[in-house]
Amino acid sequence: MKIIKLIATLTFYLVANICIAEEVKTLKGFTMGNSYSVKWKEETISPNRMHLLSNKINARLEEINKAMSNWDKDSELSLLNNANGNQVAISQELEFVINEAIRINHITQGALDITVDPLISLWGFGESGQTYNVPTSTEITKTLKFVGVDKIDLEDGVLSRSSNKVTINLSSIAKGFAVDAIATILEESNITNYLVDIGGELRINGTNLKNKSWSIGIDKPFAYSSGQAEVITPKNSAVATSGNYRKYFESGGEHYSHIIDPKTGKPVKYKIVSATVITESCMTADGLATAFMVLPAKKSIAIANKHNIPVMLIEDKFGKLITHYSDSFKKSQQL
Incomplete structure (x- = not known):
């Protein structure tokens, strides 16, 4: 009986250790006005390694903020x-x-x-x-x-x-750059299965706990409905989504988006409510997603097809949501 109990105990111990070894590790924090999450799969990890990774990531994010923040008056960009x-x-x-x-x-x-x-x-x-x-x-x-x-x-x-009144804002691209920077830290630490998320801008590599490619849900604009408009599998790529439903104000019965058209100087009037881009670099995806919010859907898709950019746009047509895909997006997701 004692031998059976001992075998049972050892079996439980081994199974428990395997489960612990296969857990997805997670680090969370706050940066650039957004929450961030770093998830990865690793066989074993010591508290010291976890602490070291956390310190590296937070220090790197602080460096990037000090260089590119418009909010920090002492940042390199502000100066x-x-x-x-x-x-x-x-x-x-x-x-x-x-x-x-x-x-x-x-x-x-x-x-x-x-x-x-x-x-x-x-x-x-x-x-x-x-x-x-x-x-x-x-x-x-x-x-x-x-x-x-x-x-x-x-x-x-x-x-x-041309003038010191010309000023720069990197909010449309710096967040993606930070995602890429964290991915670099993970890869330099021999971590190959990960998902990095800063405010919805992502870098994905390898597989999740079930040894399957990470799946990403693209939310429906909450002003229209809840749930997900699409679930995609980007595979070893970066994903960025921009939306004009996230920050806006209303005045005199008019809706004013935070997405400004640099040619007119006014918030965009096109009814693109969400743009999702898949590329190798999150910095690039971040910038492109913002750009495709400014242009009408037809022009964005034409540019995306010309440059082989996977893009998904959600357009509001008289209250009905219409989804547009570039050719390479369809191919990557086999739509």
Whole structure:
């Protein structure tokens, strides 16, 4: 009887250890005004390794905030924006992100524009505590003089501006860059099965606890209904979703989205309520998702097909939600 109990105890111990070994590890926190979650699968992990990874991730996120935050008045980006001179030396990391934003601007026919910052502030979507505001046509026209990537030039680590009133906002791309940075930390730590999420911007690699590819739910815009519009399996990719239902205000019976069209200086009028992009880099997906919110669905899909970009758009047509897919999105998800 004792032998049977001993065998049973040892069996339970081994099974319990296997279960523990196969658990998905999770780290959570808050960054860039969003919550973040890092999940990964690993056979064994010590408290010391968990602590080390947590410290590395938080330290890296703090570095990125210190470089790219518009909210931190002492960040590198804020100091650049507030500099009196029109030429400012910038870090390699900031140069890398700005260069990618400029590249996406060209691909999307100007839809993503990181110099839209003065317009964001004008409409009250800038710093926390700002009051939402419907500016006059004169104010918009005056502000548009300082908007456009043609107003900046980046060469050999020096950013030149046509005026010190030209300011930069990286909120459309920095979050994705941070996701990529965390993924790099995981991979350098020999972690190959993971899911990184900062405010809905994702990087996925490998498999989940069931040894299947990670599945991602794309939420329906909550203003229309609840639940998920689509469940996708991106596989070893990045996913970014942008939506105009997340931040807006209403005035005089009008709905004003936080997505600003850099050409008109006004919140977009097109009824694209959600844009989801799948690419290798979350930084790129983040920027593209914002750009595809600015353009009409037909033009976005045409650009996506030309550049082989997997894109899913949800459009509001007179209260009915219509989903559009680029060719490469259909192919990647076998729709």
